[in-house]
Amino acid sequence: MRASPPRFVRKDNMGFSDFLGNERVVRAVRGMLHRERVPSAMLFTGPRGIGKFTLARMFAQAANCRRLQDDFCGECETCRGIARLQNPAELVAAGLAERGENADAAAVERTPLIVEPHPDVWLIVPDPVRLRNPVARPMIRVGQLRAVQRAAYFQPLGRRRVFILDGADTMRWSDADLFLKILEEPPESATLILLAQSPDSLLPTIRSRCLQFHFAPVPAEEIAAFLTSRAELTRDKRILAAQLSAGSPGAALTLDLAESVRLRANVFHLLENAVTGKKYGEIFAATAQLAKQEKESFENILLLFYSLLTDLLEASQGNQSRLPRNPDLRREIQSLAGRTDWRWVLRATRGLDILERRLRRNIGRQLGLDAVVVSLGA
Ligand SMILES: [Zn+2]
Known part of the structure; x- marks a missing residue:
């Protein structure tokens, strides 16, 4: 001893x-x-x-x-x-x-x-x-x-x-x-x-x-409690930050909540327009903005697409996920799910997979993203 x-x-x-x-x-x-x-x-x-x-x-x-x-x-x-x-x-x-x-x-x-x-x-x-x-x-x-x-x-x-x-x-x-x-x-x-x-x-x-x-992943409630050190956030916002962090306390601690909400709303809107396959002018303006914005890496923007598509897939299957990845967009996702099905989500996911691989070979971000979104038009 x-x-x-x-x-x-x-x-x-x-x-x-x-x-x-x-x-x-x-x-x-x-x-x-x-x-x-x-x-x-x-x-x-x-x-x-x-x-x-x-x-x-x-x-x-x-x-x-x-x-x-x-x-x-x-x-x-x-x-x-x-x-x-x-x-x-x-x-x-x-x-x-x-x-x-x-x-x-x-x-x-x-x-x-x-x-x-x-x-x-x-x-x-x-x-x-x-x-x-x-x-x-x-x-x-x-x-x-x-x-x-x-x-x-x-x-x-x-x-x-x-x-x-x-x-x-x-x-x-x-x-x-x-x-x-x-x-x-x-x-x-x-x-x-x-x-x-x-x-x-x-x-x-x-x-x-x-x-x-x-x-x-750490349960969102535990992360929310831990975020009390972020006194600038209200209780509701701490809960949202915890949910958006996907179980990572470190991510929740540094997350720029307003920016994250704005960016996800943009990505979601792009998916919405992709479903109708109409407003191309709006689509290209949106992809241009996503491709050149600097606060978040393009890799992370692709992750946002995947995260929204996963929620969309669950919603289109009629699953009310207990832990949606984008709880603040729950209603919008539900409504979009009514206009798509799992095949569409699969097509979108495949398109993004290809885009991700191409990006490693330095293909232009915006062109790549345009191609994916346009291919998803009804
Ligand atoms: Zn010591």
Whole structure:
């Protein structure tokens, strides 16, 4: 038996109790820390904003907290150091600035982007390198993986080295071999935590060497209660934000509600016009606006289409979904469902699937969207 850590009364707002939802995952992680049987690699999967990164940060704190063993005090020097990860964007920006805006491809590999809030804890994020030509897609680069490979075998200053790989699915499969080597000869006092939206986006050989945890959507009521910190929102709006977040507390916390309502209304209106297949002038004006607006990525706009179509499909089947994705448009969707059927929804979904694939090959957004909408006319 190890000596129990000194008595310490934790403040209410610190520690794992602060984590919202997915109690089963939290219990499992705490249990491993408690029994000192921590795996060398874990894979956290689930949608954006669901809490994967937050739990990984909390794990890093608990694995090294000077006062507690299967939780963290939030107050010791170690906890406070690692807590800087609560605002990773700032640390990433600082890292990029240090490397210099003009870094070329070789410099990017030579000076890998590593966020180090504490000597034992590293955060690796897809490098959003802005090479002038061509514009590179953010991804975890081989230089970053090499750095992790070297550092993973160092003795920790505290109890455990923790490497959080956010967007682990952006690593090139050809670089994954290097990463696999670390997993095959796991360092004893280090844990790698891979974060990805879906397990399928990782090589099976990597996946199978990680202890996997899938994060489930958090019930809307719990998110609404958690949103009391957004005092600017009325109770009804907090509930709506929670419903629109699709179970992701992080998404609900940052959602621009007015903008989201406006954008979804536009997308819905476009679908309405597509059904009648008439007002083409209006349709093209709407697609032009959606294609060029900058507040939301086009990818997310496509997600809005899918989300509305899913509600529409359920409504056209006569299903009153208990959890519609767009509760504020319930009546409008119901009415449109009366004028379409599942075949139409299927056609629309297929059109969007094709558009999504074409976009990866850089076809113009508006032209692509026009083609889909026009093809849906009655
Ligand atoms: Zn602590």
